[in-house]
Amino acid sequence: MRAGETLRLLFRGPTAIVAAAVLVVLIVTAFLGEQLAPYDATATDVSNRLQGPSGDHWFGTDELGRDVLSRVILGAEVSLRVGAVAVGISLVAGVLIGLLAGYYGRWVDDVLMRLSDVLFAFPAMLMAIAVLAILGPGSTNAMIAIGIVYTPIFARITRASVLSVREEVYVRAARSAGAGDLRIIGRHVLPNVTAPIIVQTSISLAFAILSEAALSFVGLGTQPPDPSWGRMLAEGRGFVEQAWWMAVFPGVAIFVTVLAFNVLGDALRDVLDPRQRQAMATSGATR
Amino acid sequence: MTRYALRRLAQSVAVLLGVSVLVFAIMQLVPGDPIRAALGQQADPETYQALRERAGLDDPVPVQFVTWIGNALTGDFGVSFRTGETVLSLIAERVPATLSLALAAIVVALLIAIPLGTLSALNPRKPVDWFASLSSQAGLSVPDFWLGIMLILVFAGTLGWLPSAGYTPLTESPGDWLRHLILPAITAGVSSGAILTRFVRSSVLESLGQDHVRTARAKGMRARDVLTWHVLRNALVPLVTVGGVQLAYLLSGVVVVEYVFAWPGLGQLAFQAVESRDYPVLQGAVLLFAVIFLLVNLVVDLAYARLDPRITYRSAR
Numbered sequence: 183m184r185a186g187e188t189l190r191l192l193f194r195g196p197t198a199i200v201a202a203a204v205l206v207v208l209i210v211t212a213f214l215g216e217q218l219a220p221y222d223a224t225a226t227d228v229s230n231r232l233q234g235p236s237g238d239h240w241f242g243t244d245e246l247g248r249d250v251l252s253r254v255i256l257g258a259e260v261s262l263r264v265g266a267v268a269v270g271i272s273l274v275a276g277v278l279i280g281l282l283a284g285y286y287g288r289w290v291d292d293v294l295m296r297l298s299d300v301l302f303a304f305p306a307m308l309m310a311i312a313v314l315a316i317l318g319p320g321s322t323n324a325m326i327a328i329g330i331v332y333t334p335i336f337a338r339i340t341r342a343s344v345l346s347v348r349e350e351v352y353v354r355a356a357r358s359a360g361a362g363d364l365r366i367i368g369r370h371v372l373p374n375v376t377a378p379i380i381v382q383t384s385i386s387l388a389f390a391i392l393s394e395a396a397l398s399f400v401g402l403g404t405q406p407p408d409p410s411w412g413r414m415l416a417e418g419r420g421f422v423e424q425a426w427w428m429a430v431f432p433g434v435a436i437f438v439t440v441l442a443f444n445v446l447g448d449a450l451r452d453v454l455d456p457r458q459r460q461a462m463a464t465s466g467a468t469r
Numbered sequence: 470m471t472r473y474a475l476r477r478l479a480q481s482v483a484v485l486l487g488v489s490v491l492v493f494a495i496m497q498l499v500p501g502d503p504i505r506a507a508l509g510q511q512a513d514p515e516t517y518q519a520l521r522e523r524a525g526l527d528d529p530v531p532v533q534f535v536t537w538i539g540n541a542l543t544g545d546f547g548v549s550f551r552t553g554e555t556v557l558s559l560i561a562e563r564v565p566a567t568l569s570l571a572l573a574a575i576v577v578a579l580l581i582a583i584p585l586g587t588l589s590a591l592n593p594r595k596p597v598d599w600f601a602s603l604s605s606q607a608g609l610s611v612p613d614f615w616l617g618i619m620l621i622l623v624f625a626g627t628l629g630w631l632p633s634a635g636y637t638p639l640t641e642s643p644g645d646w647l648r649h650l651i652l653p654a655i656t657a658g659v660s661s662g663a664i665l666t667r668f669v670r671s672s673v674l675e676s677l678g679q680d681h682v683r684t685a686r687a688k689g690m691r692a693r694d695v696l697t698w699h700v701l702r703n704a705l706v707p708l709v710t711v712g713g714v715q716l717a718y719l720l721s722g723v724v725v726v727e728y729v730f731a732w733p734g735l736g737q738l739a740f741q742a743v744e745s746r747d748y749p750v751l752q753g754a755v756l757l758f759a760v761i762f763l764l765v766n767l768v769v770d771l772a773y774a775r776l777d778p779r780i781t782y783r784s785a786r
Contacts, residue, residue: 299480300487303759305721308739312755315743316498392612396725399614400740419618419729423626433615441610448606 191453198449204442212259219252224407232425242427244417250427253409254435260410261439264325264403265391271329273383276336281367281375283337284344295341298334306331310393314402321394321410324403328393332386339382343375350374377454384447388440395436411436474771481767485760489541492756493534496524496748507550507746520550524749546753551745556753559738566636567734570657570727571719573650575712577658578665581608583708585662586669587701590677601666608663617656617729624652634731653730657723661715668711669704676704710773717765721758 193199211218221239227247235242241250283294301309313327347353348371356366397403398412406413411432418429496503504520505512524547525533540547546556589601625633631652637645676682677700685695724736731737735754742750 296483296487299484300491303484303488303763304491304755305718305758305762307724308721308755308758311724311739311743312495312751315746315748315751316495316500388610392610395612396614400725400728402743415612415615415618422618422622426622429615429618429622433612433619436612436615437607437610440612441607444606444610 188453192449195449197445201442201445201449204438205446208258208262208439208442211255212262215256215259219249219255221249221252223248223252223256223409232421232428234425235427241431242425244414244425244428245421250414250431253414254411254431256409257411257414257432257435258439260321260404260408261391261394261436264321264328264394265387267325268328268390268394269332269383269386271325272332272336272386273379275329276333277340277379279333279337280340280342281344281371284341285348285363285367285371287348291341294337298337301330302334302338304331306389307393307396310397311400311402314397319402319405321398321404321408324394324397327397328390331393332390335386336379336382339378340375343378344371347371347374381447381451381455384443384450388443388447391436391443392440473774477767477770481763485763488759488763489538489756490534492752492759493537495752495755497530499746499748503746503748504550507748520548523548541756546756547749549750550747551750556749559750560735560753560757563733563735563738565638566732567720567723567727567736569639569646569650570653570723570732570734571716573654574657574661574719574723575716577654578661578715579708579712581658581662582665582669583705586666587673587696587704589666590670590673591696593674598670601670605663605666608659608666611659613656613660614725614729616659617652617726620652620656621729634729636731636733653723653726653732656729657719657726661719665708665711665715669708672704672707673700676700679703707773710769713765713769713772717762717769720761720765 193202225248227243230239230243230247231245233239233243233247239249239251241254244250244253279294279298283291304312309331310324310327313330314323317323317326353366353370356370361369394403395410395412395415398410399416401416404410404413414432415429415436418425418432422429499506504517504524504526508517508520521527525536528536537547544557546560548555549559552559585601585604589598592598621633624631632649633652636649639646679699682695682699685699686692690699721736723732723734724739726732727734727736728740735757739751739754741747742754
């Protein structure tokens with residue numbers, strides 16, 4: 183399917199348009215954070231602490247008098263960066279593993295897939311916590327931890343698609359024409375297995391952002407004074423009865439971002455990979 | 470079927486071996502001396518040496534692994550660096566809290582999923598269906614720890630109906646146990662409810678198109694009876710297996726929810742172990758979660774193969 187056709191089908195309905203628009207706004211916010219934020223996000227002003235939302239501070243101020251809106255704006259950059267790098271790691275590693283396993287089959291397939299089964303046996307959040315226990319807390323290590331956690335899913339999806347194209351006529355033709363493995367994988371296999379990978383990327387971004395927020399919430403992800411939505415929620419939890427705005431706004435930001443990626447992922451699946459939707463609905467496994 | 474079961478079992482054992490190598494590696498991969506890291510520099514030399522010997526850290530790595538896995542098979546996961554208690558007793562203390570939370574969460578999930586999924590399948594492309602799809606999308610996207618804080622804000626703070634945190638054992642006071650359980654169970658159950666809603670919807674839709682449903686209608690059976698006896702009975706059988714997978718997710722997925730509600734379960738134990746660098750406890754907890762996860766998946770696969778004879782064993786690997 184051509185890119186133009188895909189986009190036209192994707193944006194038939196209003197939900198995908200809204201989701202894409204939300205994501206564009208978020209990405210712009212992440213890039214222009216410093217310029218958009220009305221105040222310095224790390225500047226403390228104790229005389230103005232725990233102020234409710236007002237004309238001066240739309241989202242109120244936190245326990246150190248910092249502007250919550252400015253911190254939410256700067257948090258967008260942290261969330262999107264950690265999410266994107268983490269998914270980038272699992273995308274590259276997982277697709278490579280899946281291509282090798284699916285294309286070469288036999289013992290290569292057995293070894294790689296059993297290894298990914300082992301990684302898959304660990305519950306995601308616990309795996310990330312264990313990796314951070316070894317590497318130490320911090321946003322860079324959180325990216326690595328989340329990247330490791332989501333690698334097996336990319337490996338499995340890629341492998342399954344490679345298995346279905348490996349015996350296609352055009353691949354066999356290329357092989358009999360004397361093309362090398364690298365050329366066949368790069369020119370004929372990879373371009374024909376991208377649809378499910380694109381869908382999975384959007385869905386994984388949603389879960390990676392959720393995981394980053396959860397890890398930062400429990401103190402293992404982004405460290406202070408960097409504003410991260412998960413950390414802000416952790417700080418807000420202690421003041422929830424005096425200052426509801428500290429916990430409400432960062433949570434809404436996480437929710438809207440994750441929802442946008444999930445909605446877009448679903449819409450992409452409808453267009454690019456309708457069979458997978460059916461399979462996922464009947465297995466009930468989406469995380 | 471037996472051959473399939475045996476192969477699936479062998480596969481699980483192989484994966485379990487890999488899992489145990491990884492869990493064992495936690496202690497090896499920690500930079501520096503894990504016991505020094507746990508006890509701090511001012512530790513009493515005797516305690517230090519005793520723990521080092523107990524953990525067998527002076528042996529060669531392969532020997533350490535064989536000893537560790539041999540002990541683990543007999544239920545001996547070592548002792549906590551912090552308290553000196555056995556890891557097994559620390560874990561056993563926490564199981565009831567985590568188990569009650571996970572079971573309560575799956576009940577919440579089913580209470581959401583069965584009515585909502587059925588209603589939306591019976592009214593495809595109507596407002597109910599639209600609402601169900603929107604809420605399941607939202608349920609999947611809402612961060613559970615944030616939902617927990619919002620529930621605390623409303624039901625514990627503003628309304629004062631329920632306690633904001635803590636746990637009472639069922640044996641002490643069933644009423645208090647339940648009151649403490651409600652908010653964490655809703656928090657943990659929403660995302661599973663969202664996933665199961667989609668599943669129930671597609672399962673009921675599929676069931677509605679079956680010949681026996683059409684026959685039952687054609688012979689004049691009341692719509693409600695058709696729904697109860699022909700549609701739901703068939704649609705909900707596979708829910709047992711998907712619900713099982715969700716329960717496995719919940720047992721390990723409630724770690725952050727436990728953190729929010731100061732719920733003294735296995736997740737909280739794992740966090741405390743990370744914070745205090747109590748690696749034997751972390752190893753024990755991670756291994757236990759992975760084993761539960763593998764076991765539930767194995768049981769679900771086998772149960773599914775039994776419930777649905779259309780599954781071919783030869784192609785499944």
